[in-house]
Amino acid sequence: MARNGLIALDKSFSKVHLSSSGAQFDLASTIRTLLCHLPLQVHLRHVKGHLDKHRPFSQLDWWEQRNVEVDSKAQAYRRLLESTGCSAASNPRFFHEPVSLFIDGVKSSKLDQAHIMELVSLPALRAYWSSKDRLSEQSIRKVNWLSLARAMKALPANLQRWTPKHISGMTGVGKFLAIWNRSAKSSCPRCSSCPVEDHLHTAAAEWSKRHLALRTWMQTQQTAPEIEAFPFEYLKTVRQPSLGVPTV
Secondary structure, eight states: OEESOHHHHHHHHOSSOOOTTSTTHHHHHHHHHHHHHOSSOOOOEEOOSOGGGTSOGGGSOHHHHHHHHHHHHHHHHHHHHHHTTOSSOOOOOOTTOSOOEEETTEEESSOOHHHHHHHHHHHHHHHHHHHTTSOOHHHHHHSOHHHHHHHHHTSOHHHHHHHHHHHHTOSSSHHHHHHTTSOSOOSOSSOTTOSSOOHHHHHHHHHHHHHHHHHHHHHHTTOOHHHHHHHHHHHHHHHOGGGOOOOO
16 A cells, blocks of 8 residues: 555554544545555555656556546646536545544534534623623624634633633623632722622722822922822723823
8 A cells, every 4th residue: 555645654554542632534544444444454555745746657567557547636626626616525434434524514624623612602602791781692703713712722721711701701800709608798898889799890999009109209309299190191092091191
């Protein structure tokens, strides 16, 4: 048996564990399964591809000629698909293929764990978001999820966990401590004016605390009132961009 791809040859006939998430897992796993059932001893041979570009067909050995013929048939089939406006050939389940994953009637050539998890969990998650008025079906379709996924994966591992927690607000604040039965009350422990402490209140309280500390320090340094007022007017635009940047 011969193939012209060393990687494909290794995947199909190696004894090393075959990853189900690797490319062409369906074909490689089928070949391995067939080898286990064949009452024959298979000898492997690597044949270099496209040798007809360097030597006449008549000067190629039998294996090399068969490889050229197979390539020609594959190219002819690709041209046939293109002529009919088809971008990809059908991928039916192979005879003796041990396991297959069909998505909307189309077989996947590999078992992508992340994609499978998405197919299983995402519908229920979207329904939950809609029931909580977090995201509607219309807004879900407007989100560029691929770009968002790339941006999240580019973050360090700790920020990948921190970001969704604080976006959703499910952090160790009074609101959720009460829901999780970790606290008898949900109010803010630092101020009596907030009956339910959430992540937004925590940030606002810390924001006010830092402002007060900065203003106190500037006053102890006898900062001119105009200079003292400017940074706080500027900082207001962080939370209220519509105010515009103040002028000196």
